[in-house]
Amino acid sequence: MKLVEVLHMNGGIGDISYANNSLVQVPNFIEKNKGNIYMSSTSPPSVIKAYYKQYENDFSNFLKYRSEELMKGGKMVLTFLGRESDDPSSKEGCYIWELLGMALNELVIEGLIEEEKVDSFNIPNYTASPSEVKYLVDKEGSFTINKLETTRVHWNYASNTNNENIYNNGGYNLSRAIRAVAEPLLVSQFDPKLMDLIFQKYEEIVSDCMSKEKTEFINIIVSLTKKT
Structure with missing residues (x-):
């Protein structure tokens, strides 16, 4: 049985508490x-490298501290937003x-925000790939990986409710989240x-994007056991 099937049995993907x-x-x-608030195809290589180094340090510390809380043989399941691509x-x-950055840059064009403020603002977040997760878990050394898999969830997905209005207003729902x-x-x-x-x-940018493209989140789900 896949991890995602187990999570569905426990209330559905909409009820999962994401790891940070x-x-x-x-x-x-x-x-x-420049012009970005996160990693993008136009970001300098040094920016991409700096984001990964910060993630490597933070995720390694996270594993270390969680291992101190668990008894030997204790298990932990994490789910978080990630990516399947190596890029x-x-x-x-x-x-x-990137779309939020577009909204900010529109306000720069309108003269409501200083360009320098956008250039110096960056989101402290990192979406890892499965290979990066595996590498860092192995490198930190406290856990063994039982399963590591990815799932896809459309941006429209808000919760496991049957209310069609929630699904039909994805731009509003995502912008609110x-x-x-x-x-x-x-x-x-x-x-x-x-x-x-x-x-x-x-919201306007997201709605336009969702009407033209296939928009999905990638979830990474990993089951870990503390080494004995």
Whole structure:
């Protein structure tokens, strides 16, 4: 039985509590990530490298501390947003933030946000690949991997409810979910009075994207056992 089938038995993917993808801090960049707020195809290689190094440190510490809480032979199942591609800047892991960056850059064009503020703002998050997860679990050494797999969930998926309005308004649902995560970070860099406008633009961009493209989140699910 696949891990995702077990999770479905326990209430469905909509009820899963995600492990935190957030980094402890924004990586230290040698170069500015100009025009972006996360990794993208236009980010300098040093930015991609800095994001991975920060993730390597944070995820290794996470495994270390969790191993101290578990008895020998104890098990842990993690699920978090990731990517299947080996390219850290692929759309699989970065698109939701790329679209938010587009909303911010529209406000730069309109003269409501300074370009420098966008260039110096970066989301402290990392979406890993299965190969990266496996490498870091093996390298840290506290756990063995029982199973490691990925699943796909369409951006429209909000919860295991039959309310069609929720599924038919995916742009609104996604923008609301991302706002809950990103707004506390955005208000530290941009005028709090602009938040409604930022996420109104974001909703419009997301809705347009969802009408033209196949938009899916990649979930990574890994079952671990603490080494004896």
